[in-house]
Amino acid sequence: MSASHSLPAVASHYPDRPQFSGFMKPGRVEGEVSNLEVYGKIPEDIDGTFYRVMPDPQFPPFIENDPWFNGDGNISAFKIKDSRVSFKQRYVRTEKFTRERDAQRALLGKYRNKFTDAVEFKIRTTANTNVVHFNGKLLALKEDAPPYALDPESLETLGPHTFDGQLPSLTFTAHPKFDPDTGEMICFGYEARGDGTPDVCYYRIAADGTFLETVWLVAPVVAMIHDFAVTENWVVFPIIPQVCDMERLKQGGEHWQWSPETPFYIGVLPRVGAKPDDVKWFRYPNCFPSHSSNAYEDGSGNIVFDLGLSEKNVFFWWPDKDGNAPSPESIHSQLTRFTIDPRAASLELSAAANVQVLHNGNSEFYRLDDRFATRPYRHAFFDLMDPALGTDFPAIAPQLGGGYPLYNSLAHLDLDTGETEVYFPGRTHMVQEPVFIPRRGSKEEGDGYLLALVNNYASMSSELHLLDTRNFTTALAVILLPLRLRHGLHGNWVDAADVEK
Numbered sequence: 001m002s003a004s005h006s007l008p009a010v011a012s013h014y015p016d017r018p019q020f021s022g023f024m025k026p027g028r029v030e031g032e033v034s035n036l037e038v039y040g041k042i043p044e045d046i047d048g049t050f051y052r053v054m055p056d057p058q059f060p061p062f063i064e065n066d067p068w069f070n071g072d073g074n075i076s077a078f079k080i081k082d083s084r085v086s087f088k089q090r091y092v093r094t095e096k097f098t099r100e101r102d103a104q105r106a107l108l109g110k111y112r113n114k115f116t117d118a119v120e121f122k123i124r125t126t127a128n129t130n131v132v133h134f135n136g137k138l139l140a141l142k143e144d145a146p147p148y149a150l151d152p153e154s155l156e157t158l159g160p161h162t163f164d165g166q167l168p169s170l171t172f173t174a175h176p177k178f179d180p181d182t183g184e185m186i187c188f189g190y191e192a193r194g195d196g197t198p199d200v201c202y203y204r205i206a207a208d209g210t211f212l213e214t215v216w217l218v219a220p221v222v223a224m225i226h227d228f229a230v231t232e233n234w235v236v237f238p239i240i241p242q243v244c245d246m247e248r249l250k251q252g253g254e255h256w257q258w259s260p261e262t263p264f265y266i267g268v269l270p271r272v273g274a275k276p277d278d279v280k281w282f283r284y285p286n287c288f289p290s291h292s293s294n295a296y297e298d299g300s301g302n303i304v305f306d307l308g309l310s311e312k313n314v315f316f317w318w319p320d321k322d323g324n325a326p327s328p329e330s331i332h333s334q335l336t337r338f339t340i341d342p343r344a345a346s347l348e349l350s351a352a353a354n355v356q357v358l359h360n361g362n363s364e365f366y367r368l369d370d371r372f373a374t375r376p377y378r379h380a381f382f383d384l385m386d387p388a389l390g391t392d393f394p395a396i397a398p399q400l401g402g403g404y405p406l407y408n409s410l411a412h413l414d415l416d417t418g419e420t421e422v423y424f425p426g427r428t429h430m431v432q433e434p435v436f437i438p439r440r441g442s443k444e445e446g447d448g449y450l451l452a453l454v455n456n457y458a459s460m461s462s463e464l465h466l467l468d469t470r471n472f473t474t475a476l477a478v479i480l481l482p483l484r485l486r487h488g489l490h491g492n493w494v495d496a497a498d499v500e501k
Helices: 095-103 246-250 393-399
Strands: 031-033 037-040 048-055 073-081 084-091 130-134 137-141 148-150 157-160 185-190 199-205 211-218 234-243 264-270 280-284 288-297 303-310 334-340 355-359 362-367 379-385 409-414 420-423 429-438 448-456 461-468 471-480 491-495
Touching: 048 130, 048 429, 073 137, 130 491, 185 234, 211 264, 234 288, 234 303, 264 334, 288 362, 288 379, 303 362, 334 362, 355 409, 362 429, 379 429, 409 429, 409 448, 420 471, 429 491
Parallel strands: none
Antiparallel strands: 031 084, 037 471, 048 073, 048 491, 073 084, 130 137, 137 148, 148 157, 185 199, 199 211, 234 264, 264 280, 288 303, 303 334, 334 355, 362 379, 379 409, 409 420, 429 448, 448 461, 461 471
16 A cells, blocks of 8 residues: 555454464553562572563554564563563564654555555565664564664664664564674574565674674575574574465555465574585475574584474464465474584485474474573573463453463473473463573573563463573562453563673
8 A cells, every 4th residue: 555545444443363362462561660569589690670561562553464473563671680670662663653643544564564564664564573672772682673772771662673774674573682702793684685575684783782794695496584593603594384475465455475385494504704605505394493402513513493383384374375385383392403514525314314392392493591591501491382381261262362372381391301490370371482591500400580571361461480490390489460451472681791891
């Protein structure tokens, strides 16, 4: 839709759809609350801020069945100091947000389809997928555009961030990786020359914001690369078989369509000094790769790559060309390990030779002790759905809302022993993505705390649950919020000591 076309009627309420109802009803709150209620004890050695972002549309969309994660990015900051917690929340002032606020109505059309917009945007993003701290700024990320920079303290939006004009691509990953020794940020953009382009742009950024190198690649298919992984010497790009077609976009269709005929491609590129033709695109039978846990190199120089893997289309709201999609309750994603020889002549991967399931449970949102990113690690933390734990599904079902996978517990997997510890927050609760907080003064991997936002469907409000990894199955503290925060996507812990460096 161009600006010359008449606009749809202004919606006076959100659509009567699962993704806009119950706990998923948009909250649209900005503000701050000091001294949140704490039940239990927050250790005094925790000093920092947990930042997270959620899609939270400020206006009802004019595309009625808009996916839940097309909402405006709303950043939450939970500052913990002296065993107290304060809360602050502000929207990212993207071009979309400010122009819609001026117009007092939605102007953005379908998810990542500019041909359905009411107006033309210069930067068409909601900045709603992840938020990271880098070089003194918060960066609000969504993989269809450059980051938006924010002030870490006030959450004031500073504007689009192109690293002083160094950013080579039109897009930027929502999952940058950080070298724990150098602070280097390793990034990429897919559809890097614009919608429907097969170009992938890889780049490394020094801790001071200087671009160290850029490598342009061409992917074997125009498809989604949501997350990726980095080792000491390699970069790994898992391509989700959700494909883009420009003709479909121009006809007002969806950006993504599940392709059961497309294999799972895994791109492998040298991390430093690569040329475009150095990339290898390994192939594995069609499946859905979700978020990465970690990657590293073993003693033989093989890449060990841990990520969630499902045989079915996890993004069920984008079916295949015939409209086929799995029912949400049938989707089962497992933490899975790929072992890949980057020097191999054959690009074909097999379950027998290259794949090992690390955990049988239905899991997602994998996190680790970030001090061990890119190197061998022992401890993985993640969301888990285990119906046997005792969730009262009949009681909470009317309030769940919809459009996203549900997880009722937090898990800790010891990769050396294979043992799993599970924290179950309660019969009327679901968990969001956790973050790991190292114990002050301890260099032991996994020694610290796990913090996660938890949905309480009985009170219809949000809680923070803090766990000690030395006693994982019991909450150390539960922090209550006097409001409900919609299901979010990603976030990160920023230690006060790291900000002061």
